[in-house]
Amino acid sequence: MRLFRSSELLGIARETLDFVLEASEETHPNEYMGFLRAEDARKLGLDRSGQVITNVLVIPGTTSNPVSATVRSEMKPNDVQSVGSVHSHPNGVLRPSDADLATFGQGEVHIIVGAPYERGDWRAFDNGGEPTTLDVIDVDLPEERFFDFTQADIDAELLEEGRRGGVVDPTNHDDDDSGGFLSWLR
Known part of the structure; x- marks a missing residue:
């Protein structure tokens, strides 16, 4: 802005x-x-x-x-x-x-x-x-989106965080829950 x-x-x-x-x-x-x-x-x-x-x-x-x-x-x-x-x-x-x-x-x-x-x-x-x-x-207004991201964007960001700091991989849905604060996103 x-x-x-x-x-x-x-x-x-x-x-x-x-x-x-x-x-x-x-x-x-x-x-x-x-x-x-x-x-x-x-x-x-x-x-x-x-x-x-x-x-x-x-x-x-x-x-x-x-x-x-x-x-x-x-x-x-x-x-x-x-x-x-x-x-x-x-x-x-x-x-x-x-x-x-x-x-x-x-x-x-x-x-x-x-x-x-x-x-x-x-x-x-x-x-x-x-x-x-x-x-x-007369102009074309940009489409307003409250959330300007997709689930794929979230998964990619979480995966990158996991590579940097050990956060759980959001694409791995094994029953082994490490209990991290982001585990509820799965």
């Missing part, structure tokens, strides 16, 4: 915007709330530097009702990929309230989506609550 990212925010991936609109509609009549995360545009196949919003992080314990959403701030990670926030207005109003403006301090862009949650039912704002332009970009 890079500690510093390009300061230019190029836009939001169309697939991510579609996700936000769908999640907002599913949460209706309550508000939807999340934090926007971005990836380097070059990793997404774009031929320029900058960032593209690619996903939304929903914080555990977030509560919402038809007029507000509350995030448990102690659950929010210190995330260098976070570039702002997104939330819905079930009443369809596409401008920030005073309460919204009080939360716009972190990140570069804040998106508000409103009922009926169609492609044109959203607006982007800067930290001061002023409307800003955010392009919708």
Whole structure:
């Protein structure tokens, strides 16, 4: 993970915007709330530097009702990929309230989506609550996998560890259990 990212925010991936609109509609009549995360545009196949919003992080314990959403701030990670926030207005109003403006301090862009949650039912704002332009970009998003490894990867790593330090070979399923802490993996 890079500690510093390009300061230019190029836009939001169309697939991510579609996700936000769908999640907002599913949460209706309550508000939807999340934090926007971005990836380097070059990793997404774009031929320029900058960032593209690619996903939304929903914080555990977030509560919402038809007029507000509350995030448990102690659950929010210190995330260098976070570039702002997104939330819905079930009443369809596409401008920030005073309460919204009080939360716009972190990140570069804040998106508000409103009922009926169609492609044109959203607006982007800067930290001061002023409307800003955010392009919708057609890019192929990388497949997100919670575990980016396979059982074969685990077996190979355990085998290598065994060669270096005497850990049990994960491919040997003999009844002789050496009782090592990794024996439960077999």
